[in-house]
Amino acid sequence: MAGFRVPGPLVGGLRMVPHPAVMLILEFGENPSGVEDGTGRLHRGSLVAGPGFGSGGGVRAWGERVECVQVRLSPVVAGAVLGVSPADLAGSPVSLDEVWGREAARIREQLGEIPLWQDRFAFIDALLARRLEARSPVDPAVAWAWNRILVGRGLVRVDHLAAEIGWSRKRLWSRFHSHLGIPPKSAAKLVRFDHAVHRLVAGEGAAQVAADGGYCDQSHLHRDVMEFTGATPATVRGEPFLTVDDRAWPTGVRPAGAIVAGGPAG
Numbered sequence: 523m524a525g526f527r528v529p530g531p532l533v534g535g536l537r538m539v540p541h542p543a544v545m546l547i548l549e550f551g552e553n554p555s556g557v558e559d560g561t562g563r564l565h566r567g568s569l570v571a572g573p574g575f576g577s578g579g580g581v582r583a584w585g586e587r588v589e590c591v592q593v594r595l596s597p598v599v600a601g602a603v604l605g606v607s608p609a610d611l612a613g614s615p616v617s618l619d620e621v622w623g624r625e626a627a628r629i630r631e632q633l634g635e636i637p638l639w640q641d642r643f644a645f646i647d648a649l650l651a652r653r654l655e656a657r658s659p660v661d662p663a664v665a666w667a668w669n670r671i672l673v674g675r676g677l678v679r680v681d682h683l684a685a686e687i688g689w690s691r692k693r694l695w696s697r698f699h700s701h702l703g704i705p706p707k708s709a710a711k712l713v714r715f716d717h718a719v720h721r722l723v724a725g726e727g728a729a730q731v732a733a734d735g736g737y738c739d740q741s742h743l744h745r746d747v748m749e750f751t752g753a754t755p756a757t758v759r760g761e762p763f764l765t766v767d768d769r770a771w772p773t774g775v776r777p778a779g780a781i782v783a784g785g786p787a788g
Contacts, residue, residue: 523646525639527551528588535582539719539763540574540750542672542712543594544608544703548618548646550633551589558582559614568618568626570604572611572703573597574712579752591633591646597702598665602657603650608703660701663687667698667706676714677736680706715750718743723764728755 528551535558547569549555554566560580568590575581601607606621618626629649636642659665667683683706684694698706718735722728732743747755758764 523591523593523643525591525642526589528555528585531586535584536763537579537751537753537761538576538581538583539758539761540576540712540715541594542573542597542709542716544573544597544600544604544611545569545571545575545615546593546595546604546618547590548593548629548633549588549590550630551585552587553585555583555585555588555590557615558584561614563614565615565617568630569615570611570618570621571615572608573709574704574750575611575615577750579750591642593646593650595650596668597704598660598668599654601701602659603653605653605657607701609700611703661697663689664697664701667694668702668709671706671710671713674710675717675735676710676712678710680710711746712750715746719747719751719755719758719764722747722755722759723761725759 538557547555547557549568556564556566557569557571558564558581560578564584595603597608604621610616622629632645633642636645667687670683670686671678680694681691684691687694689697695705695707698704698709702709704712714735714737718731718737721731721735728743729740731737732740735743737743737746744755747753747758751758751761753761
């Protein structure tokens, strides 16, 4: 979970880089934020999008005097929290109004009335916890397969996963996709990319990242980065959405305050 305040306009838009999570944006600022989905359509207000949203580099966030909280939900719990399967969130983002109805507007009002970021985070924590408790989790075998992919940083063969669970490869594909909104092979590719691109942002050399990340060679890494971001590895190193990432989500620890795209806010 991270808080963002953008006091001025996002000149040129902020490129959204894919992440292996369901993205939930809860906006409450003076002006509604907007996300252009790559087809030219602009989605405004609070949104939710499935794993890997932003692939291709054509998705950009726009806005001025925007305040929002972004939550990265594991696909394993997202269905229970949201009340809809991540499989229903593939492609374009979905307005939270369509998912939560009038509750979405109430949440916006309540967030706007809370003055401190830590209190906003606590409010959202409690909200998501209540929704999670009220619904059933995904199939434990699917959750296990997802966690194996995460722990293995995407370097896991799908047939090996299926064998360990005792399922056929076809059954794993079907169950995994229907629960999490992404096929297991695509999930592994996305997790591998996410790990590699953050090492690039940290300043590590592309050749070493490719070798350690299970890529055939540096060209293979280059192709994956281009596929997911629409930019070269050299360009991705400076992407604001990634350079703020370590402050917004530092190794899973919630930040102490708000984050502005490009710097900390009070």
